[in-house]
Amino acid sequence: MKPAxxxxxxxxxxxxxxxxxxxxxxxxxxxxGGQSLVPVLNMRLANPAHLIDINNVPGxxxxxxxDDTVRVGALVRHAHLLxxxxxxxxxxxxxxxxxxxxxxxxxxxxxxxxxxVHADPSGEMPAVLALTDGRVRLRSAGGAREVPAAEFFxxxxxxxxxxxxxxxxxxxxxxxxxxxxxxxxxxRRHGDYALAGVxxxxxxxxxxDGGTMTSARASFxxxxxxxxxxxxxxxxGGAAVADLADLxxxxxxxxxxxxxxxxxIHASADYRxxxxxxxxxxxxxxxxxxxxxxxxx
Amino acid sequence: MSSTPDxxxxxxxxxxxxxxxxxxxxxxxxxxxARPEELxxxxxxxxxxxxxxxxxxxxxxxxxxxxxxxxxxxxxxxxHGVCGACTVLLDGQPVRACLMFAATAQxxxxxxxxxxxxxxxxxxxxxxxxxxxxxxxxxFCTPGFLTTITAYLDENPDxxxxxxxxxxxxxxxxxxxxxxxxxxVCRAAELRRGDxxxxxxxxxxxxxxxxxxxx
Numbered sequence: 001m002k003p004a005x006x007x008x009x010x011x012x013x014x015x016x017x018x019x020x021x022x023x024x025x026x027x028x029x030x031x032x033g034g035q036s037l038v039p040v041l042n043m044r045l046a047n048p049a050h051l052i053d054i055n056n057v058p059g060x061x062x063x064x065x066x067d068d069t070v071r072v073g074a075l076v077r078h079a080h081l082l083x084x085x086x087x088x089x090x091x092x093x094x095x096x097x098x099x100x101x102x103x104x105x106x107x108x109x110x111x112x113x114x115x116x117v118h119a120d121p122s123g124e125m126p127a128v129l130a131l132t133d134g135r136v137r138l139r140s141a142g143g144a145r146e147v148p149a150a151e152f153f154x155x156x157x158x159x160x161x162x163x164x165x166x167x168x169x170x171x172x173x174x175x176x177x178x179x180x181x182x183x184x185x186x187x188r189r190h191g192d193y194a195l196a197g198v199x200x201x202x203x204x205x206x207x208x209d210g211g212t213m214t215s216a217r218a219s220f221x222x223x224x225x226x227x228x229x230x231x232x233x234x235x236x237g238g239a240a241v242a243d244l245a246d247l248x249x250x251x252x253x254x255x256x257x258x259x260x261x262x263x264x265i266h267a268s269a270d271y272r273x274x275x276x277x278x279x280x281x282x283x284x285x286x287x288x289x290x291x292x293x294x295x296x297x
Numbered sequence: 298m299s300s301t302p303d304x305x306x307x308x309x310x311x312x313x314x315x316x317x318x319x320x321x322x323x324x325x326x327x328x329x330x331a332r333p334e335e336l337x338x339x340x341x342x343x344x345x346x347x348x349x350x351x352x353x354x355x356x357x358x359x360x361x362x363x364x365x366x367x368x369x370x371x372x373x374x375x376x377h378g379v380c381g382a383c384t385v386l387l388d389g390q391p392v393r394a395c396l397m398f399a400a401t402a403q404x405x406x407x408x409x410x411x412x413x414x415x416x417x418x419x420x421x422x423x424x425x426x427x428x429x430x431x432x433x434x435x436x437f438c439t440p441g442f443l444t445t446i447t448a449y450l451d452e453n454p455d456x457x458x459x460x461x462x463x464x465x466x467x468x469x470x471x472x473x474x475x476x477x478x479x480x481x482v483c484r485a486a487e488l489r490r491g492d493x494x495x496x497x498x499x500x501x502x503x504x505x506x507x508x509x510x511x512x
Binding site: 001002003004005006007008010034039041042043051055079102103104105106108109190191 | 335353355357360376377378387393400445
């Protein structure tokens, strides 16, 4: 199918883009990678009067790491971020999750920030932004603001971005040294949207018998309306790694209570909840048994 | 489809044939009346040649290649990025042509399946491997596989069968069961490296076992 007619704009810089958004915001869509937007247009699920293609806007394609954050510009493709060694070192969860985003060909074009703005609860990157206590930098002709992940995701496919705003940067947080991270998901077909998925960050103190878990946080894919964070620290915090098996029931209950899946033709709500529990259990035991962050795919 | 008086017919040349098109009408949502759709001049470099098309902003790259430039080797399957039949190379990287507007590709270098053979018509290594390994049946998905695999082998010139399977996981084929396509990826890698030439270039590998046929 083909998109319905729209007026196409290709602004040459950020000021032009923000002026266009100020003028047409309520009836416009911003195009970056287009890997979610163009299917929606092709199927005519959306019918914007104006399309603002930001692919020619300079200054939006940078990945910057500092002591606390990894900042990813609006035109950074998934594939670029996946192969970015400084970003991978600073926040290993980015690479671990990006490997699950669709297929390499889609990752060549799709943008990480676009995936976050799309706010699909089946998307991997919103879950990562939430788990890392990240935020989104927004610009409009009237000014700039930063919205933390907890406030950015309002509902399924709905974010806090206003009609006249452009998301210019995703700011992912970094974890303290000694934190181990991992990501896994289950899909019916390679590269499809996940039936369920989990991102996990576990803090560990070295000690006898494999050490002690100081903290554990999880965020989920496809089983919550918005990627809110489940803090498992009250369940496993302070426990020795060797005692993890004894905590299995408590972890299961915490996860099963937190997630709120919706059943569809691919999987029932119960099955998705079961997957989320099993994935969390397995990832948790893999992470605390692993010797380095890099070993967890 | 009607056109208003100010929708001017346009003449252009596709492979030596003069084609005249009238800009398509769209409809004013306010009163339902027809109005001509605004057209954009798009300049692309396709398979090494400068090309120009005058298209509406909503023209998908896949359609621009096929209808405006006459390059029908790029196939259109699902039109929402799942099947991979429309995959072309954008500045050397495989992308879905159905998930991109022609206007976005302005100024970029596109390689379609037509650009994978040599100028004198000799098959490229991936095409040759598909012939040797019986990597296609109806052929509809083949252009997308050929472009995807060509770019993949630039990145990983010596894939294992398992890696080959991963590399083609984003493309759907409803005929072959993929076994022979996986073989073709490995064979194309050999051909690119100059290893192990087939005796007559047309040798068919052993027929797949029953187990393989069943995937």
